[in-house]
Amino acid sequence: MGGSLDRPLRLEDEIDHFKSIPWCAKHLEAPNLVVTPGFSRDPRAQEPLFCETLRTKDTIAAFVCFYPRPESELDFLPELKAFVTLGNLVGGYPGVCHGGLVATLLDETLSFLGPRHRWLQSRDKLNHDMLKAYLHTDYLQPVKIPGTFLITARLTKKNGRKSYMQGVMEDENGQKVAKADGLFVELPKGKM
Template sequence: MKPESRNDLEHFRADPWCASQLSAPNIVVATPDGRIAKPGDGDALFARTLNGPDTIAAYLTFYKEPHRKGTLIPQISSFLTLRPGLNGWPGVCHGGIVVTILDEVSGQLIEVNKRNGAIPYPMLMTAYLNTNFIKPVPVPSTILVRAKVTNLEGRKCYVETVVENQQGHVLASAEGLFVAVKGKL
């Protein structure tokens, strides 16, 4: 675990709601791939721009450990602590940021499955992300984002993702299609 993820883990373990889910049996806890800067400014949005005490102060992903390599991990969950630098209206997260979070956690689900050998393609990109805003996402707050694979079909991966508050109310949802890229960009 990277040092920054240790701070994020401590942050979420200090919250009883988060701690109860992070301490479930057979749970893998990880720093999301996008939170780690890549060479050539890769993942700069979540690794730098949205990684700070006034934006996304803490971010961790967790999922049930797969029974064996190559099997699909059907769902992941992520905790994110949102701060006022993400406001659209005072006390409300900007809708574009909510969509960005839905897209990022959906992509993290694909990355986890690529590492586990369940998705063989090196790069998938968002083809569409149909989003529903149900209730405002409050800021500051800690949210739970759940992403699940609904279908794998050749080069296509279909994902449903939701943003929930501590009471379990769905604040936003998305249905997405991610397609494996042919060749280089």
């Protein structure tokens, strides 16, 4: 893994990275699958933490989200998944990912369930933004680095402007290493 990227990986490069890992490739074979960069990883989001600072071979080498194509681009998804490959420079302890980054990755994936985050090109069609009201994270096992992980995010309840979500982060053996519960609230257009 060493050193920063000479150039940012294109989405196709990140997809190819995960397709080269057999256990990840199995997930990406589903029909009618949408594969996209995480919201903050997309340069259109203009969020430097994921787009620049954490976009190196030694930090977050690759990160994609994937889900079955919904009937409407404005639909909330009941579930989506993400792959992330973490390098050696995200450690809080030698060989273990910093807990703050684990929570950030769960937050990033959960927030992607909202339609605004999935469809950047459709901003004019949407009448709201979403903000996190809370995120509770439980650390179940050390997140060993370097490594590749699967994050599954689920919408558990929708009540008006409130979306309750759960996320689980697993290693390549299906061992749960962290989980999170969050509440995300839609704001009326122009309130952000």
